Amino acid sequence: MPANLPPQYYVLDREFKKERDPFERLRLAKELLTMMPKHKGTDKLQAEMKAKIALLRKETEGGGSKKHGVRRVDPYSHFDKEGAGQIVLIGPPNSGKSSILDAMTNCNPPIGDYPYTTRYPMAGMTMYQSVPLQLIDTPPISEETFENYIPNLIRQADISIIVVDVSDVDYEDQLKVFFSRLDEKKIVLCHKIPDEIEDARFCYKKAILAAHKYLDENGEEGLAKLKELYKEFVIVPTSILDDDAMENLKAAIYKMLGIMKVFTKKVGHEPDFNDPVILPIGGTVEEAAYVLHKDFALKLQYAKLWGEGRFEGQKVKNNYVLADGDIIEFHI
Ligand SMILES: Nc1nc2c(ncn2[C@@H]2O[C@H](COP(=O)(O)OP(=O)(O)OP(=O)(O)O)[C@@H](O)[C@H]2O)c(=O)[nH]1
Ligand SMILES: [Mg+2]
Numbered sequence: 001m002p003a004n005l006p007p008q009y010y011v012l013d014r015e016f017k018k019e020r021d022p023f024e025r026l027r028l029a030k031e032l033l034t035m036m037p038k039h040k041g042t043d044k045l046q047a048e049m050k051a052k053i054a055l056l057r058k059e060t061e062g063g064g065s066k067k068h069g070v071r072r073v074d075p076y077s078h079f080d081k082e083g084a085g086q087i088v089l090i091g092p093p094n095s096g097k098s099s100i101l102d103a104m105t106n107c108n109p110p111i112g113d114y115p116y117t118t119r120y121p122m123a124g125m126t127m128y129q130s131v132p133l134q135l136i137d138t139p140p141i142s143e144e145t146f147e148n149y150i151p152n153l154i155r156q157a158d159i160s161i162i163v164v165d166v167s168d169v170d171y172e173d174q175l176k177v178f179f180s181r182l183d184e185k186k187i188v189l190c191h192k193i194p195d196e197i198e199d200a201r202f203c204y205k206k207a208i209l210a211a212h213k214y215l216d217e218n219g220e221e222g223l224a225k226l227k228e229l230y231k232e233f234v235i236v237p238t239s240i241l242d243d244d245a246m247e248n249l250k251a252a253i254y255k256m257l258g259i260m261k262v263f264t265k266k267v268g269h270e271p272d273f274n275d276p277v278i279l280p281i282g283g284t285v286e287e288a289a290y291v292l293h294k295d296f297a298l299k300l301q302y303a304k305l306w307g308e309g310r311f312e313g314q315k316v317k318n319n320y321v322l323a324d325g326d327i328i329e330f331h332i
Helices: 007-018 022-035 040-060 097-104 150-156 171-184 219-229 243-257 285-292 294-299
Strands: 086-090 122-128 131-137 159-165 187-190 203-212 234-238 259-264 272-280 302-307 311-316 327-331
Touching (some): 022 040, 086 097, 097 243, 131 243, 171 187, 203 219, 219 234, 285 294, 285 327
Parallel strands (some): 086 131, 086 159, 159 203, 187 203
16 A cells, blocks of 8 residues: 655655764654654554654663664753743854853852853743743853754753843844854744744744843833844843843743643632642643542532632633633542
8 A cells, every 4th residue: 555645745855864963863763753744654654753752761761772773862951841832042143141040040150251251051040920930041042152052952942042142243243154054954933833834844933032132222212123123033132130120031931832721729718829730731631630639530529719800719610711810629
């Protein structure tokens, strides 16, 4: 029986065979499997691809071994996800990436008034309205340097923050180089992932532009120019001298993640505002219970809900759609 593979499959397959980076190979292999029509004629091909995926999973999770000819994975090319979202700070040299990590987390990354200060990536946690977010600082991307693990960090993260120094008169050229270097690695940063991706070789990732140092000399003009040049992006003016601006950046990240938080309370107790349940927007009472414990969701009878301006302990059904900041009391 013929496999009847779509033409796109062959394009992507060539890419897969050329690619050496195990994380990218894993992504492409999964893409190829999805593209395969599922019928008798592709049974063997499907099984082979599933085996390749299993091997690549092992390799990228650190289970590979040289004995079997598996390549060692760069230790900087992966950070285990923590919190409600993983956000990678990227951009041209000296733009303020490490300063943002320093301002938002307990990390103390090296910061210098000269380019190429950061040599290695570093991860730290920050909080936005009781929601933990993981930030990763990276070495700069320029004509001269682009560490080979950075594309992996971008592909794995939920969101990229492109940090650009809008007070630097050369930032326009630096950004052009930055985007062309990503293009070489087939990474497209955008505000929203398109519904249909024409060329499956490209990896689309959500990004926010941080117009950093906007309070400095030339910063205002630089910010206005950035808004003109990159209309399609969410642009947040930031400065380590402006706490509100840094909070706005967190708010933009939270919004782009498409998540919400709900607080839980035990019967007869005050709500726990420190450890919210994180759900995708549109999540239900039952899904919130499931996050707490699978069995809990199965036994759930109903819940009581407190929501700003809506409910004061009203009984709701399991399929009730929750809103950000709701307080929920489960009854089993
Ligand atoms: N005025 C002003 N200076 C800043 C701000 N943020 C960072 N800086 C300064 O800009 C310089 C570069 O900051 P870094 O955080 O090291 O920049 P980076 O992007 O991590 O630099 P590389 O690691 O070399 O790519 C340092 O002198 C910082 O003190 C800001 O908001 N305002
Ligand atoms: Mg740095």
